Amino acid sequence: MLSRIADSIYWMSRYLERAGDTARLMEINLLYLLEAEEDMSEGDKWRPLLSITSAETAFSGLYGEGQITQGRVLQFMTAEKSNGNSIRTCLRLARENARIARDRISREMWEAINELWLNVDQQLKTPLHPLRAGQFFSIVRSEVARFHGLTTTTMMRGEAFGFYRLGTFLEQADMTARILDVKYHLLLPDLNLVGSALDYYQWAALLKSLSGYEAFRRKYHAGFRPMDVVEFTIFEQEFPRSLAYTVKRMRRALVDTGITGKQRSPAAMEQLESMLAGNSAERIFSTGLHEFLEKFLVAIAALNQAAQADFLDTHMEEP
Amino acid sequence: MAAISSDTSHKPRISYHEFYTDGFTPREHYRPLWEHIQSVGQNAFEAKVHESQLALHAEGVTFTVYGDSDEGIERIWPFDLIPRIIPASEWSIIEAGLKQRVRALNLFLKDIYHDQRILKDGVVPAELIYQGKDFRREIMGIDPPHDIYTHISGIDIIRDEDGKYLVLEDNLRTPSGVSYMIENRVIERRILPEFFAKYRVRRVEHYPALLLEALRAVSPRGKGQAEIVVLTPGIYNSAYFEHTFLAKEMGVELAEGRDLVAKDDVVYLKTTTGLQRVDVIYRRVDDDFLDPLVFRSDSTLGVAGIINAWRAGNIAIVNAPGNGIADDKAVYPYVPDIIRYYLSEAPILHNVPTYQMTNPEERAYVLDNLERMVVKAVSESGGYGMLMGPASTAALRKEFAVKIQEDPRNYIAQPVVQLSRHICYMDGELEARHLDLRPFTIYGDDINVVPGGLTRVALTKGSLVVNSSQGGGSKDTWVLAE
Numbered sequence: 011m012l013s014r015i016a017d018s019i020y021w022m023s024r025y026l027e028r029a030g031d032t033a034r035l036m037e038i039n040l041l042y043l044l045e046a047e048e049d050m051s052e053g054d055k056w057r058p059l060l061s062i063t064s065a066e067t068a069f070s071g072l073y074g075e076g077q078i079t080q081g082r083v084l085q086f087m088t089a090e091k092s093n094g095n096s097i098r099t100c101l102r103l104a105r106e107n108a109r110i111a112r113d114r115i116s117r118e119m120w121e122a123i124n125e126l127w128l129n130v131d132q133q134l135k136t137p138l139h140p141l142r143a144g145q146f147f148s149i150v151r152s153e154v155a156r157f158h159g160l161t162t163t164t165m166m167r168g169e170a171f172g173f174y175r176l177g178t179f180l181e182q183a184d185m186t187a188r189i190l191d192v193k194y195h196l197l198l199p200d201l202n203l204v205g206s207a208l209d210y211y212q213w214a215a216l217l218k219s220l221s222g223y224e225a226f227r228r229k230y231h232a233g234f235r236p237m238d239v240v241e242f243t244i245f246e247q248e249f250p251r252s253l254a255y256t257v258k259r260m261r262r263a264l265v266d267t268g269i270t271g272k273q274r275s276p277a278a279m280e281q282l283e284s285m286l287a288g289n290s291a292e293r294i295f296s297t298g299l300h301e302f303l304e305k306f307l308v309a310i311a312a313l314n315q316a317a318q319a320d321f322l323d324t325h326m327e328e329p
Numbered sequence: 330m331a332a333i334s335s336d337t338s339h340k341p342r343i344s345y346h347e348f349y350t351d352g353f354t355p356r357e358h359y360r361p362l363w364e365h366i367q368s369v370g371q372n373a374f375e376a377k378v379h380e381s382q383l384a385l386h387a388e389g390v391t392f393t394v395y396g397d398s399d400e401g402i403e404r405i406w407p408f409d410l411i412p413r414i415i416p417a418s419e420w421s422i423i424e425a426g427l428k429q430r431v432r433a434l435n436l437f438l439k440d441i442y443h444d445q446r447i448l449k450d451g452v453v454p455a456e457l458i459y460q461g462k463d464f465r466r467e468i469m470g471i472d473p474p475h476d477i478y479t480h481i482s483g484i485d486i487i488r489d490e491d492g493k494y495l496v497l498e499d500n501l502r503t504p505s506g507v508s509y510m511i512e513n514r515v516i517e518r519r520i521l522p523e524f525f526a527k528y529r530v531r532r533v534e535h536y537p538a539l540l541l542e543a544l545r546a547v548s549p550r551g552k553g554q555a556e557i558v559v560l561t562p563g564i565y566n567s568a569y570f571e572h573t574f575l576a577k578e579m580g581v582e583l584a585e586g587r588d589l590v591a592k593d594d595v596v597y598l599k600t601t602t603g604l605q606r607v608d609v610i611y612r613r614v615d616d617d618f619l620d621p622l623v624f625r626s627d628s629t630l631g632v633a634g635i636i637n638a639w640r641a642g643n644i645a646i647v648n649a650p651g652n653g654i655a656d657d658k659a660v661y662p663y664v665p666d667i668i669r670y671y672l673s674e675a676p677i678l679h680n681v682p683t684y685q686m687t688n689p690e691e692r693a694y695v696l697d698n699l700e701r702m703v704v705k706a707v708s709e710s711g712g713y714g715m716l717m718g719p720a721s722t723a724a725l726r727k728e729f730a731v732k733i734q735e736d737p738r739n740y741i742a743q744p745v746v747q748l749s750r751h752i753c754y755m756d757g758e759l760e761a762r763h764l765d766l767r768p769f770t771i772y773g774d775d776i777n778v779v780p781g782g783l784t785r786v787a788l789t790k791g792s793l794v795v796n797s798s799q800g801g802g803s804k805d806t807w808v809l810a811e
Contacts, residue, residue, distance in 0.1 A: 012588050016601050109389075109564055113577035117388075124389040169601065268602060321601045 015111050016173045016267070017322040022107035022115075023177030026123065029100035030154030031185045035059060035219050036087055036097075037147035040140070042215040043080075053078035059087070062192045063095050084143055089134040097150060098134050101127050116164035119157065126153045172266030176317065179263060183256035184310050189219050190243055191303040194236075213239060220251045240299060241291040253306065254286050260313070267321060274316035282309045344747035344763065345492040347413060358416050358809065361527035366411070371757065378410060378754060381520045390512050393567045406509055406570075407802035409753045412517060412524065413764065413784045420808045423486060423494055423768060424778045426678030429668060431482050431770050434501060434655045436671040438478040442469055442651060452670050453663050457687075460738050461660070462708045463653025465616060467623050471640050474547045478649035481540070481611075482770040483507070483783075486678070488749035495746070496678050497765060499656040499664065502648060503613045505567075506783040507536055507769050508574035509803055514781070517805040529810040531780035536769065537578035540611075543773025544579075547645040548608040556605065557581040558598060560589070560612040562630045572613050586614065591634030594641035609645045610635070616650045658707035658741050659685065681746055686737035695742040696733065699726045702742045703793075704733070717793060719745055748793050751804070753786055763787045765795050766806065780808035 036059070043055050056078050060066045065086070072092065073082055090096045105127035112120055130150065138146055158178070165171050193216040213234035217223040220243060229246075230238045246252045261279055269276055285306055294302045346352070348359050355363040366374070382405070390406045415423075440447050441458060442465075448455040458464050483504025485497040511534055518525060541557070548555035561572035563585050576583035582598060589607065590597050597604035612619065618628040623636040638644050654660065662683040665676040684691040684702075695702055699718055706714030716729045733740045748763040755762075768782030785795035786802040795801040 011601055012582055012584060013599050013601050014585065014588050015582075106564065109569075109573075112573040113583045120389065121387050125387050128386065 011114070011169050013322050015114050016170070017318075018107040018111040019114065019170055019173040020177040020317075020322065022104050022111060022123070023174045024181045025100040025104035025107065026154055026157060027178050027181035028095065028185070029097045029104065030151055031181070032063065032087060032095065032097055032100065033147040033150035033154075034221065035062065035189070036084075037144055037151070038215050038219045040144055040147075042211060052080055056080060056083040058192050059083065062188045063087070064188075065093060065095055068093055080140060081137075084138055084140060088138050088143075088146070098130060101130050101150075111170075114170050116160070118160045118164045122153070122157045122160050126150070126157070129153075167266070169267055172263045172268075173321075175263035176260060176267060179256045179259040180310060180314060182251055183253055183260065184307065186220055186243060186251050186253055186256065187303045187306050187310070189216060190240070191300060191307075193219075194240075194299055210234060217243075222249055222251060225249055237291050237295065240294065244294070245286070245289075245291065257282055257286060264317070267317075272320040275313065275320045278309070278313040278316035282306075282313055285309060342490040342747055345488050345490055345749040346761065347488070347749050347751040347764070348761075349752075358414050362412070362414065362524060365524060365527060374410075374754065375757065377520050381408060381410060381516050384516055384519065385512075388512075389570070390509070391570050392509075393565060393569065395567065406512065407788065408513055408516060409786060409802050409804050410517070410521060411752055411754055411759075412805040412807050413751055413766075414528070414807045414809065417809050417811045419494070420780060422677065423766075424780075426494070426496075426676070427482075427484055427768060427770050427778050428776045429672065429674060429677050430484060430496065430499070430664065431479055431772060431776055433668040433671045434482075434499065434664070435477065435479045435772065437667050438649070438652060438655050439476055440671075441654060442471065447667070447670055450670075452666055453660070457659060457663075457738075458654060461654045461657050463616065463651070463657055465624075465651035465654070467636065468640075468649075468651045472642070473639070473649045474549050474642070474645045477547060477772055478652055479655070479770075480543060480547065480647040480649075480772050482772070483767045484770065486766045486768065487681070487746060489681075489746050492749065494678060495681050496664070497681060498658065498661060500767075501652040501656040503615065504767070504769070505571050505613075506767050506785075507779075508571035510769070510779075510781055510783045510806065511536060511574075513783075513803055513805040528807065530807045531810050533779050533781040533806075536771075536779050537575060539771050539773075539777055539779065540575065541579040541581075543771045543777075544609045544611055544645075544647060546773035547647065549642055549645060550608050555609055556598075556607050557609040557611065558584045558589070558607055560584055560586065560610050560614055560632075562586075562614050562618070566613070568613060575611070586618075586629065586631045589632045589635070591632055591638050594634070594638045594643050596632065596635060596638045596644050607644060609647060611647045616653060619646075619650060658705050659687075659738060661741070681743050684742040686733050686740045686742065691742075692733065692737060696730055699730060701745060703745055704729050704740055704742045707739055707741060715794075717745075720792070745793070748787075748795070751784075751786070753788075753802070753804075755788075760790065762790070762802075763793050763795065764804070781806045 039056070039059050060069050060078070060083065069086055072086065072090070086093055086096065088097045091099065093099060105123050108115060108120055108123045133146060161174060165174065193212070214223055216239065217226050222242065226239070226242050229242065232238070242249060242252065244253045247254055249255055261283065264275055264279055348355055350356055385405050385408060391403045392406060394402050394404055437447065447453050448458060479501045481504060483500040483506060485500065486494050487497045489495055514533055544557050545552045545555040557579070558581055559572055559576040561569060561583055563569065566572070573583055584598060588599050590599060590604065596607045596610070598607055614630050617625045618630040620631050620633060620636045621628045622633045635644070635646070636650065639646050662680065662685060665680060668674060668676045684695050686692045686695065695704070699716070700721065702716070702718040704716035704718070709715070716725060718726070748765055750761040751764050752759045753762045764784055764786045766782050766784050769779050771777045771779070784804040784806040786804055787793060787795045788802045
């Protein structure tokens with residue numbers, strides 16, 4: 011297939027997934043704040059979210075330092091046009107990439123993404139009221155999920171599907187690592203401390219941000235031990251947003267896109283896999299969770315670049 | 330060539346009504362439809378209109394209007410639910426006339442870019458061709474596969490005050506609208522299936538299959554080895570929806586210039602697995618932008634070297650470069666002569682009488698009567714660069730008078746033809762609006778005219794401008810089986 015179209019499908023998935031993940035993150039943070047301690051400042055409540063999405067610089071560029079309020083973050087993360095990661099921007103770019111690849115994706119996929127964009131663009135013409143925001147995020151989340159469902163049932167398997175999955179899982183892995191990194195910093199990294207009410211809400215919020223709360227509860231009955239949360243979000247093979255699961259799917263997607271004969275992506279993929287194979291939560295804690303996640307994010311970025319070089323940047327070689 | 334018209338043509342004449350015979354009585358072929366519309370009732374019909382809007386919106390059936398912003402404005406395709414119906418007897422004339430016209434214009438293009446017999450014989454003035462902005466001397470002597478230039482034509486047809494079908498203009502470069510013809514049908518059948526029960530409407534949705542067959546037919550490596558691409562300027566082009574539609578319907582790649590590369594007179598696609606040879610390019614990029622080595626050197630939309638690959642016979646370019654000279658509005662008055670010259674036949678479809686500004690006598694007449702004229706810049710299309718005399722201001726007429734005197738080759742004038750009218754559903758009322766018709770002709774192994782076309786409607790009451798870029802609408806167009 012055309013390199014440019016492959017690129018568009020890949021980025022369509024990434025932007026769409028990012029919009030859905032951001033919506034979930036915002037929704038959980040809004041709910042979590044209702045239950046958070048009263049002496050927490052608005053800035054403290056919302057700063058982590060800016061940090062997860064690497065948006066602090068852009069935010070302070072727009073509003074100045076020390077001005078983190080709920081209203082501003084809400085506006086910035088949903089509608090702000092200058093924020094490359096706002097939900098509106100992500101959906102606009104997802105839809106634009108879908109439009110470029112319109113002849114390669116199914117009619118159902120195009121209609122879903124087109125309607126989602128039109129709907130969100132319309133809704134964000136007026137500022138989102140905090141009390142209405144939860145519903146808005148919930149719609150974005152479920153529409154993204156609907157898109158994935160339609161894609162699974164209508165898109166031909168093969169190269170293009172491979173790029174769609176590669177983009178989706180790479181974005182998911184990236185988001186899981188970021189959420190874990192930032193949230194973990196906020197939580198006391200005392201491995202044995204379990205049980206305070208604050209801990210409960212914060213760990214629950216982290217797991218809910220990854221749609222993993224219920225699954226975690228079912229599997230672990232000893233409360234929220236940090237070791238268990240890390241085990242679950244990094245190594246749990248059955249949890250769809252764990253790093254282990256997403257990396258496994260990325261490998262499969264890469265095979266679908268035609269990895270044979272490529273130079274860079276197989277090496278980058280192996281690098282990513284080697285960070286998980288033979289590793290464990292205990293070992294990660296002993297060398298530092300933050301250090302591990304930072305390295306993992308670098309490896310993801312490297313895979314993105316390798317895939318770009320192997321498949322998406324134009325080739326001049328003859329077959 | 331048009332003679333100076335007598336005074337009678339100055340009297341405002343009443344346009345032909347497609348639907349009614351006398352303002353109350355529907356024509357015979359509209360009667361079943363009329364009865365049905367009456368039985369649907371206002372509220373139900375209103376709901377259908379709403380439903381059709383939602384469908385067009387959700388599907389993203391859009392066209393782009395060039396505006397102040399770089400990105401253009403994407404608009405939903407405007408569509409009127411009441412179909413236009415063309416009886417079989419009328420269609421057979423249109424069909425025969427279009428085939429004849431396309432065949433003659435194709436021979437004309439071949440001649441102009443080779444021996445130029447028609448110029449030597451003095452049937453068409455040589456300077457008219459040489460001065461034409463769209464005459465491409467760079468392609469003289471090139472033999473396109475199968476000698477076909479006009480693979481896809483969209484020749485605009487109107488009906489005059491007597492209901493006679495006339496050719497308004499020839500579009501032989503990259504005519505657009507065929508996707509909307511099909512979408513109109515798809516929507517109409519989904520929203521008002523009961524309409525179709527009363528008629529035997531001929532199908533139009535197989536157009537992409539006919540197009541694909543024609544593209545395969547001109548592959549230099551033969552039908553068995555026909556790698557085809559649709560070449561688009563990109564998502565900001567007004568017809569981008571159509572480009573994706575056609576690529577998707579035909580199952581071929583939709584490429585931009587940067588996806589293609591020419592090496593040693595062979596054109597390749599840049600794919601994820603390397604370069605892949607291309608045989609046929611259905612390009613929707615204008616000549617000017619097609620090859621920076623031959624035409625505009627600043628173009629980033631085209632492919633460097635594509636013309637040489639064409640010259641070497643390694644690819645087919647559809648439509649052929651250089652076609653613009655045959656649909657130049659200054660050449661248009663000569664088309665009936667062109668038909669007689671190459672085919673020795675009488676033209677089946679007539680032209681609208683046209684004054685040529687290079688003729689001093691005709692020019693003087695037009696300048697004296699501008700408020701009764703439609704003036705068109707020969708190199709413009711899509712309703713741009715036009716003067717609609719009766720609706721114009723004195724200042725605008727003065728501006729055009731100066732332009733005409735400065736560059737007569739660049740303008741033609743026609744008496745205002747009151748385009749035929751049809752009922753349209755407008756804000757809860759049935760109102761008459763002017764319309765035209767663009768049928769689509771495909772020239773591959775054979776010449777095919779798809780039974781139907783794009784009916785464009787002037788949405789503003791009394792307006793004669795139907796282009797979608799100027800705010801026009803559209804209707805599903807039904808050609809009836811015998």
